[in-house]
Amino acid sequence: MHDVAALAGVSQATVSLVLNDVSGSRFSQKTKDKVELAVQQLGYRTNAHAKVLREGVSGMVGFVGDVVASAPFAGKIIEGAQERAWESGLLVLTVNTNGDKDLERASLEAMLSYKVAGVVYASMYHQEVDVPAALRGVPSVVLNSEDRERRIPSIIPDEELGGYAATKRLLDAGHRRVAMINIETLESRLPAALGRYAGYSRALVEAGLTVDPAIVRFGDGNPGDGLRYARELMAGANPPTAIFCANDRTAWGAYQALEQLGCRIPDDVAVIGFDNQETLAPYLQPGLTTMDLPFVSMGRRAVEILIEGGEPDGRIEALECALIERSSVTNSGAAA
Amino acid sequence: MHDVAALAGVSQATVSLVLNDVSGSRFSQKTKDKVELAVQQLGYRTNAHAKVLREGVSGMVGFVGDVVASAPFAGKIIEGAQERAWESGLLVLTVNTNGDKDLERASLEAMLSYKVAGVVYASMYHQEVDVPAALRGVPSVVLNSEDRERRIPSIIPDEELGGYAATKRLLDAGHRRVAMINIETLESRLPAALGRYAGYSRALVEAGLTVDPAIVRFGDGNPGDGLRYARELMAGANPPTAIFCANDRTAWGAYQALEQLGCRIPDDVAVIGFDNQETLAPYLQPGLTTMDLPFVSMGRRAVEILIEGGEPDGRIEALECALIERSSVTNSGAAA
DNA sequence: TTGCGTTAGTCATGCGTATAACTAACTACC
DNA sequence: GGTAGTTAGTTATACGCATGACTAACGCAA
Incomplete structure (x- = not known):
């Protein structure tokens, strides 16, 4: 950014203000153009980490699942989560633990180091799940399972x-x-x-x-x-x-x-x-x-709860399953 | 980290050195214990962004795919990639574009802002693919497809x-x-x-x-x-x-x-x-x-190439498919 | 001329970390 | 007792950004 400023002949602060189009501070069109041009020439890209460091919260959410990849629905859940996250400009950090608790702890730790805005904890094989202690104090949602202690909202299919x-x-x-x-x-x-x-x-x-x-x-x-x-x-x-x-x-x-x-x-x-x-x-x-x-919806909804960021409670949201009509049931009238 | 230092009665630098166990600088066991204790008490967790800011490169790799989630193998590829990444302490930033080029550009831009160590570009439906310009100069690998310009290594099944x-x-x-x-x-x-x-x-x-x-x-x-x-x-x-x-x-x-x-x-x-x-x-x-x-292996191999970080070339690596024996072929001898 | 408001910017700072360069205290040896 | 060497730490700085506080230049009314 300093390089851009130097090339454009302005201060670093000006570059920042112009690029973020901060309301309240007006710049001449000429200055704006100079900045834009310099950005182009240098192929400048902002450093997200510096931004996070200053602002305290990053544009990422975490997704940790114990899903074996062979589960054909895992991809759908992740896609739903990622889709919804992106709609709010967030990226998703994905980790698949395959049930390894050490890996789970370590990767969760890493995610929290990255100041994720929240964590989706997807557990596929247990009805009730013990949410890792590290998630205390971090916005989180349990997906396709239920928090045994009923502190964290859960999403399941109905x-x-x-x-x-x-x-x-x-x-x-x-x-x-x-x-x-x-x-x-x-x-x-x-x-x-x-x-x-x-x-x-x-x-x-x-x-x-x-x-x-x-x-x-x-x-x-x-x-x-x-x-x-x-x-x-x-x-x-x-x-x-x-x-x-x-x-x-x-x-x-x-x-x-x-x-x-x-x-x-x-x-x-x-x-x-x-x-x-x-x-x-x-x-x-x-x-x-x-x-x-409703796997895609479940992924979406989980991230949405994270984004809404209300007071966490142990409520369980059951999402509706859709009837897919093909040809193995007649449309009306009695059979046999 | 300053809080930890204050609580332990040492300097911030000491905390950093102790936590990173830097070779060359020796600290008394007593000091180390004080630091560890303070870390425990405060529930301190390092801020990865500050680290990245200082060191210039983050512990993340990007994965962008145009895969529709319904493709049952998408999850396997991602799992392989994530697994290999974690072995090197890296997290994976996942984006699913569903073929939307604007989303692809924007999310790639976001990933690069986060200084990912490299990008896996997984495209499922085309044999030859145009790699986004943004990936110039960033370590990258094309997965399940081939770079039309033969600049970037590609991984495909054999x-x-x-x-x-x-x-x-x-x-x-x-x-x-x-x-x-x-x-x-x-x-x-x-x-x-x-x-x-x-x-x-x-x-x-x-x-x-x-x-x-x-x-x-x-x-x-x-x-x-x-x-x-x-x-x-x-x-x-x-x-x-x-x-x-x-x-x-x-x-x-x-x-x-x-x-x-x-x-x-x-x-x-x-x-x-x-x-x-x-x-x-x-x-x-x-x-x-x-x-x-070999979807899992392909995901693994793609990240591995990123990590190896050799000079990029347009080579195509074809990974072997394994024979899965069940019972639809006799073990020996002629049939019929 | 003075005083004040507006425009178009600049300055300085702190976010949290890692590390090169430095220092204070102690030990060992002649 | 003086000096070199070692041990156990500390100080200061830079990474890249956003923003509150400041300023220089100008116009205009009294």
Whole structure:
């Protein structure tokens, strides 16, 4: 900046004031032009660190996740976070800890050294999470998990509402006998399994039906169990006309079972999935109607809370899952 | 740091020297302890910006990608980059431009303001890419693409070698009639399609065979075309005993065709895929043997080049794809 | 002429750190 | 007891920027 000032024949202060277009101090157009020209010629770029040093707060937010990269949704969450951050002129510092607590501590430390405006703490595999002590006093948000101590706001997908919407979609199509193949036993306390099942129950009850244990199964989330349990369900005394699979891989297995049995989807049996797995759901025959998890929105919302910077509380925000219509559920009227 | 010094009853310089454990200057254990204690009590954390300001270079690297987050591999590349960066104590500043050139320019500008040690420029959809002018003079690497002007090193997967390895795997199992279903026409210039086909050809030629156009097809990379073309191939006069599908989705379609025809995999017909799509390949019946793209390694290698900081040249580094054995190819001996 | 307001800038300072250059006190040796 | 060498620290400075306080030059009214 001193170089620019020298070349333009003005003081460093003038350069700063002109470049930041500070209101209140007026400069002649001639001076402004000289400065701009010198900036061009020197290829000058401001030093963000000096600015931060002076102003005390940087234009960055931190994102630390224990996500294994293979999780296909990790990228979406990060993208949402980064997108929202940039809208406020912030950059995102990303760290992936793969569950390594030492790395987590160290990288968090590094981020805080860089005076990040806040930290998104994304933990993918635990319902309740212990937020690192270092985050005390730093604006932070827990993503896809919940702060065990309820001090920090958390963002999660609304699994219950998603299960409700999926089931209701089947009921609205006229089905009265709706089975569910879940992805875990309820004892596992997996929030996805719990929530989706709760939504399923609520939708049935609202429609004046009851949950019939004879047509509820708990698999492992893979196609093998989808195949096995769908076959079982269809072989039962009073087989369902629709199956709600708690994830798309399970639905894939159900497709295989139904094909083997000669059942047409959606005419004989409707199927609905969950997760909207993009490498799978669109390519099943017929295309799988399923629930989309709001990963991008979750990333966005997390950063937004950081930016809003209100008083931190332990509230949990559940974001809605969108119904993705394809062709595995008929549009109206009863089936079978 | 002045506060720490005051509390410990020493000078700020002493604190700095003790904390950085500077060799050459010896301090009494007593002084060191006093400093450590004061640091603890105050919860002092060094200000990275002041450090950068003084030293001129920050502990961050930039990662800018035009990747849509849905690309399941984006996360892997970023993870690899971040992992390698952290091994050298660097943090990664991530930006996802979704192809928006203005955003790209602006965020690059911001990164450079933060004095990043280098920039990884990841572009997913073009073979040749115009590297932004701002990257002149900044250590940078082009990832999964090539600098049109050949000034900056590029990292890509070795598609040709992958195609070769996949085909050779089939030949080694005893197959002499190996078909290929590609994912694009060669005219599309898609490097993946081109390279995988080239590898396929080379393997055949090396084995003393020739490429028979009668058993080569060009699909769209989706299961539909896999199904269609596999059926066509098997209906031909001299059907193949093995099919190399240039991606896993296509292989999925091929599985469907073979099932419909009553062919057993791998005994009647062997199938090999490409991409090692984790939501698909392990769940096909039988598990799909396929080639894994080295995304994590590519991310790692890109940052490594930045760190090595040699004289930049336009060399292209192609990283090897690993063969993932599952059960769609027999281990030895001829088939059919 | 004096005094005051306006315009167009400049000066000086501090943010927090690392380090070259310096110093004070002590030890060892003749 | 004087001097050189060592130990254990301190002082001062610069990195690049933003900004409150200041100033020089000019116009204009009384």
